[in-house]
Amino acid sequence: xxxxxxxxxxxxxxxxxxxxxxxxxxxxxxxxxxxxxxxxxxxxxxxxxxxxxxxxxxxxxxxxxxxxxxxxxxxxxxxxxxxxxxxxxxxxxxxxxxxxxxxxxxx
Amino acid sequence: xxxxxxxxxxxxxxxxxxxxxxxxxxxxxxxxxxxxxxxxxxxxxxxxxxxxxxxxxxxxxxxxxxxxxxxxxxxxxxxxxxxxxxxxxxxxxxxxxxxxxxxxxxxxxxxxxxxxxxxxxxxxxxxxxxxxxxxxxxxxxxxxxxxxxxxxxxxxxxxxxxxxxxxxxxxxxxxxxxxxxxxxxxxxxxxxxxxxxxxxxxxxxxxxxxxxxxxxxxxxxxxxxxxxxxxxxxxxxxxxxxxxxxxxxxxxxxxxxxxxxxxxxxxxxxxxxxxxxxxxxxxxxxxxxxxxxxxxxxxxxxxxxxxxxxxxxxxxxxxxxxxxxxxxxxxxxxxxxxxxxxxxxxxxxxxxxxxxxxxxxxxxxxxxxxxxxxxxxxxxxxxxxxxxxxxxxxxxxxxxxxxxxxx
Numbered sequence: 088x089x090x091x092x093x094x095x096x097x098x099x100x101x102x103x104x105x106x107x108x109x110x111x112x113x114x115x116x117x118x119x120x121x122x123x124x125x126x127x128x129x130x131x132x133x134x135x136x137x138x139x140x141x142x143x144x145x146x147x148x149x150x151x152x153x154x155x156x157x158x159x160x161x162x163x164x165x166x167x168x169x170x171x172x173x174x175x176x177x178x179x180x181x182x183x184x185x186x187x188x189x190x191x192x193x194x
Numbered sequence: 195x196x197x198x199x200x201x202x203x204x205x206x207x208x209x210x211x212x213x214x215x216x217x218x219x220x221x222x223x224x225x226x227x228x229x230x231x232x233x234x235x236x237x238x239x240x241x242x243x244x245x246x247x248x249x250x251x252x253x254x255x256x257x258x259x260x261x262x263x264x265x266x267x268x269x270x271x272x273x274x275x276x277x278x279x280x281x282x283x284x285x286x287x288x289x290x291x292x293x294x295x296x297x298x299x300x301x302x303x304x305x306x307x308x309x310x311x312x313x314x315x316x317x318x319x320x321x322x323x324x325x326x327x328x329x330x331x332x333x334x335x336x337x338x339x340x341x342x343x344x345x346x347x348x349x350x351x352x353x354x355x356x357x358x359x360x361x362x363x364x365x366x367x368x369x370x371x372x373x374x375x376x377x378x379x380x381x382x383x384x385x386x387x388x389x390x391x392x393x394x395x396x397x398x399x400x401x402x403x404x405x406x407x408x409x410x411x412x413x414x415x416x417x418x419x420x421x422x423x424x425x426x427x428x429x430x431x432x433x434x435x436x437x438x439x440x441x442x443x444x445x446x447x448x449x450x451x452x453x454x455x456x457x458x459x460x461x462x463x464x465x466x467x468x469x470x471x472x473x474x475x476x477x478x479x480x481x482x483x484x485x486x487x488x489x490x491x492x493x494x495x496x497x498x499x500x501x502x503x504x505x506x507x508x509x510x511x512x513x514x515x516x517x518x519x520x521x522x523x524x525x526x527x528x529x530x531x532x533x534x535x536x537x538x539x540x541x542x543x544x545x546x547x548x549x550x551x552x553x554x555x556x557x558x559x560x561x562x563x564x565x566x567x568x569x570x571x572x573x574x575x576x577x578x579x580x581x582x583x584x585x586x587x588x589x590x591x592x593x594x595x596x597x598x599x600x601x
Contacts, residue, residue: 119240119333122234157410177324
C-alpha cells in the first residue's frame with residue numbers, strides 16, 4: 088500500500104494538529120537506498136492501519152521540511168507522537184528496527 | 195511434492211548486470227527462469243551515474259543501461275520478483291529458496307548474483323552519525339552539503355568519481371588517502387581530473403579513526419600512518435568509500451564454500467562446490483568487477499546451468515525411471531581405448547537378447563555425471579538397476595571376460 092505524501096501544510100496538520108503517532112520517511116527519487124526502504128514501509132503499513140501512520144516526504148519537492156529538521160541525507164525515517172519528535176532512523180534500516188521503534192511509541 | 199507454480203528450472207538471486215545477463219541467456223534457452231531481487235533492478239550499476247566503458251554504449255547512465263538489460267530479459271519471458279531471499283536449502287536435487295515474506299521456490303539450478311554492499315569501517319561516530327553527516331552515496335546525499343566542507347575516505351574509482359561529484363555542491367572536498375603522495379587506486383583519467391579540480395584536496399598516508407560531533411558531524415580525527423600522529427579536521431560531512439563486502443551472509447549455513455571475506459570461489463564455468471549452484475558477478479572471487487565482466491559471468495553460468503539441467507532431465511527420464519538394467523558407459527573421444535571399448539560393448543549387447551539399456555556419457559561434456567560416479571579414467575562402466583548402482587565392470591578389451599561380467 089503506497090504511502091501518503093505530505094507537503095508542509097499536511098505535515099503541520101498531521102504531526103502537530105492531529106498529534107497522530109506516525110513515521111515520516113524523507114526520501115528522494117534518485118536514491119537507491121530509498122528505493123529499498125520505501126517498499127519495506129509500504130509492506131508494513133497495513134498491519135498498523137488505524138494505530139500508527141506511515142507518511143512520505145520528497146525532500147526535493149519540500150526543501151523547507153528537511154531543512155527544518157537539519158537532515159543530512161536520505162532516506163531518514165522520523166518518528167512522531169503527540170506532536171513531539173521521537174528520534175529517527177537513517178540509511179538502510181531493517182524492518183525489525185522500525186517495528187521496535189513503533190512499539191516504543193505506541194507500546 | 196511442491197506445487198508446480200513455485201518450481202523453476204533456474205532461479206537467479208540478484209538483479210544486477212550479472213544476474214540479468216544470466217536471465218537473458220536462461221530465458222533464451224527456454225529455461226523457466228525467475229529473478230529474485232530485493233531492491234531496485236540493476237544492483238550497484240543502478241547507483242552509477244555514468245558508464246563509459248560498456249561496449250556499444252559510448253556513454254549511458256547506470257539506471258538506463260540496467261533498464262535495457264531488464265527489458266532484454268523480459269523479452270525472453272523471464273519472471274521477476276521483488277523480495278529478499280533469507281534462506282536456502284541446496285542439499286537436495288531440487289534446490290529450495292525462501293524469501294523474507296515466507297514464500298518458497300524450487301529450482302533445478304540456482305545462480306547467485308547477490309552483489310556487494312559498502313563496507314562499514316566500524317569506527318566511533320560512524321553509525322551514530324549516519325544520516326547526520328555520515329554518508330555512503332553521493333547521488334543520494336551530496337546536495338545536502340551545499341557550501342560545506344566534506345571529507346571523502348578512500349581513493350578507488352568510486353571514491354574519486356563520487357568525490358568530484360560532491361564538489362558540485364560542497365565548498366571543499368578533502369580526500370583521505372592511505373597511500374604515498376600522488377598515488378590513487380582509481381583509473382588514470384579520473385585521477386588526473388581530480389588533481390586538476392580546484393575544490394579537491396588530498397591528505398596522504400592517512401586514515402580516519404573517529405567521526406566527531408554530537409547530533410551532527412563536526413569533524414574527523416585523522417591518523418597519519420607514517421608518523422602515527424593524529425589531527426582533527428573540521429567538516430560537516432564524511433563520505434565512506436572504503437570498498438565493498440559481498441552480500442552472501444544468508445548463505446552461511448548452506449554448505450556453500452566461501453572465503454572468510456564472504457566471496458564465493460568458482461571455476462571457469464562459475465560452478466561452486468555444490469552441484470547446480472553457480473556464482474556470478476561481484477559476489478564471487480574474481481579479478482575485475484565491472485558491468486562487462488559481470489555480464490560475461492552471467493552468460494557463462496546460465497549456459498553451464500542449462501547443460502546441467504539438460505543432463506539432469508535426460509538422466510532422470512532415461513535411467514532412473516526404467517525397469518531395465520542400465521550400463522553407464524563413460525568415454526572420451528580423445529581416449530582411443532574408450533572408443534574401442536564402446537564398439538566391443540555395443541557388439542556384445544547387439545548379439546544378445548538380454549535386457550540391458552546402454553547410456554553413453556561423454557566425460558568431456560557431461561562432467562556432472564562423471565563427478566557423481568567419481569569416474570577418473572575412461573573407459574568405465576557403471577551398472578545400474580532401477581537407478582541404483584549394483585556393480586562396475588572391468589573394462590579390459592577381452593570379449594569373453596566382458597560377456598562373463600554381463601551374463
